[in-house]
Amino acid sequence: MKTLYSQLPAIDSLLRDPAMQPLLLQSGTAFTTRQLRAMQQEARTHIQQHQTLPGWHLNWPEEAQRRAQQQQQSALRPVFNLTGTVLHTNLGRAQLSARAIEAVTACLRQPVTLEYALDDASRGHRDRAVSALLCELTGAEAACIVNNNAAAVLLMLAALAPGREVIVSRGELVEIGGAFRIPDVMRQAGCQLVEVGTTNRTHLKDYRAGISDNSGLLMKVHTSNYQIQGFTHAVAEAELVALAAQHQLPVITDLGSGSLIDMTAFHLPAEPMPQQLIAAGVDLVSFSGDKLLGGPQAGIIVGKQALIDRLQQHPLKRALRVDKMTLAALEATLQLYRQPETLREALPTLRLLTRSPHEILQQAERLMPALEHAYGADFSLNIAACSSQIGSGSLPVERLPSFAITFSPRESHGSSLDALAQRWRALSQPVIGRIQEGRLWLDLRCLEDEAALIRTLTT
Numbered sequence: 001m002k003t004l005y006s007q008l009p010a011i012d013s014l015l016r017d018p019a020m021q022p023l024l025l026q027s028g029t030a031f032t033t034r035q036l037r038a039m040q041q042e043a044r045t046h047i048q049q050h051q052t053l054p055g056w057h058l059n060w061p062e063e064a065q066r067r068a069q070q071q072q073q074s075a076l077r078p079v080f081n082l083t084g085t086v087l088h089t090n091l092g093r094a095q096l097s098a099r100a101i102e103a104v105t106a107c108l109r110q111p112v113t114l115e116y117a118l119d120d121a122s123r124g125h126r127d128r129a130v131s132a133l134l135c136e137l138t139g140a141e142a143a144c145i146v147n148n149n150a151a152a153v154l155l156m157l158a159a160l161a162p163g164r165e166v167i168v169s170r171g172e173l174v175e176i177g178g179a180f181r182i183p184d185v186m187r188q189a190g191c192q193l194v195e196v197g198t199t200n201r202t203h204l205k206d207y208r209a210g211i212s213d214n215s216g217l218l219m220k221v222h223t224s225n226y227q228i229q230g231f232t233h234a235v236a237e238a239e240l241v242a243l244a245a246q247h248q249l250p251v252i253t254d255l256g257s258g259s260l261i262d263m264t265a266f267h268l269p270a271e272p273m274p275q276q277l278i279a280a281g282v283d284l285v286s287f288s289g290d291k292l293l294g295g296p297q298a299g300i301i302v303g304k305q306a307l308i309d310r311l312q313q314h315p316l317k318r319a320l321r322v323d324k325m326t327l328a329a330l331e332a333t334l335q336l337y338r339q340p341e342t343l344r345e346a347l348p349t350l351r352l353l354t355r356s357p358h359e360i361l362q363q364a365e366r367l368m369p370a371l372e373h374a375y376g377a378d379f380s381l382n383i384a385a386c387s388s389q390i391g392s393g394s395l396p397v398e399r400l401p402s403f404a405i406t407f408s409p410r411e412s413h414g415s416s417l418d419a420l421a422q423r424w425r426a427l428s429q430p431v432i433g434r435i436q437e438g439r440l441w442l443d444l445r446c447l448e449d450e451a452a453l454i455r456t457l458t459t
């Protein structure tokens, strides 16, 4: 044992070792020394527990280099999203357009007129550029941008109905993954929830009966991540607006995803559009920046000027406001919507959602030979039809026909699929698929760089 400990190299001599010089140059003395100390400690523990030296003992410089590289990798690793879910919340939702990426980098390199009006050098408003675009695209009078749609809902409620009752249909008391639940947000905003109607049917008379002297507003929530089917009834926004007007109450809608374009024109399932609700007279409509819109994480509120002014003046707005990167990305994304003809090419979300099954099948056929060659000995590979999802609670029931390459183990060891999935997660650019029915599926809908995938999976 003693002799094993004495074989551990001294930190000083390692630091002088010529093989250590590249790491020292790249990472500095302090970092490298910390790294070597940690390795030394680990080696001692290894000797204590196993009475042997660790495997990497033969080459300390190489091991130190390998560990340094691993540590310097970003925790936000780029991955191949072959899960089949286009707007995958855990993988960062929308991929931004080239225009948005350029806009963000430009605003980071130089000072920008974030809150500065060039005509008279006065203080401008940070939401103004994006507001003008949003008004143009949705027909609204004004807009307000916050950190995400959850923040948008919180701000609308806190600013418009503090201490008052908010009337919502029982069928619309949504929970959006994790901590966002309409009743909880109400409480946080200081509002009192008044549930009307039933889970499957809510009528105008239910809203009417729910209105009292303490009502603050009427709220509609788009049931974005579930669908109630069968014997159902919900009140259309226009009807609700007419009722609310009789009582001088505003109507607000949390649209969740929302889409500024008619999705059916792209052969995609219909999704409500903010401009339709504005036209129906809804006072405020909120939706996400990084769902179907295809932009950065943000909460977008459009609607009546007087109400937007109240949101802008509320102290919460300061806490929930977005930074220049978000505004730059959002502005560039919205500008793309001015040219619907080129939107499908320019906006990655729409480009991926609208890929035809035929095109994806052809891609699978192109990839097969190289993957067969690399994995064919241990796995049986097949091209199989599958269904992609839009994701992020958008259009939960609808599926998009797609194709996957599937891997099933030649000998049916249950664990080898998990081992393969794990190996792919450890790659320089991890490849994320899904395991289902005893196969590992790589849904190719979101694969744009074929050559990079082949390189990653076969070298």
Ligand SMILES: *Cc1c(COP(=O)(O)O)cnc(C)c1O
Pocket: 148, 149, 150, 151, 174, 176, 180, 221, 222, 223, 224, 225, 254, 255, 256, 257, 287, 288, 289, 298, 299, 392, 393
């Ligand atoms: C997604 C969603 C939210 C939350 O939006 P984030 O941008 O993720 O904060 C709120 N309400 C509805 C109906 C949603 O679909």
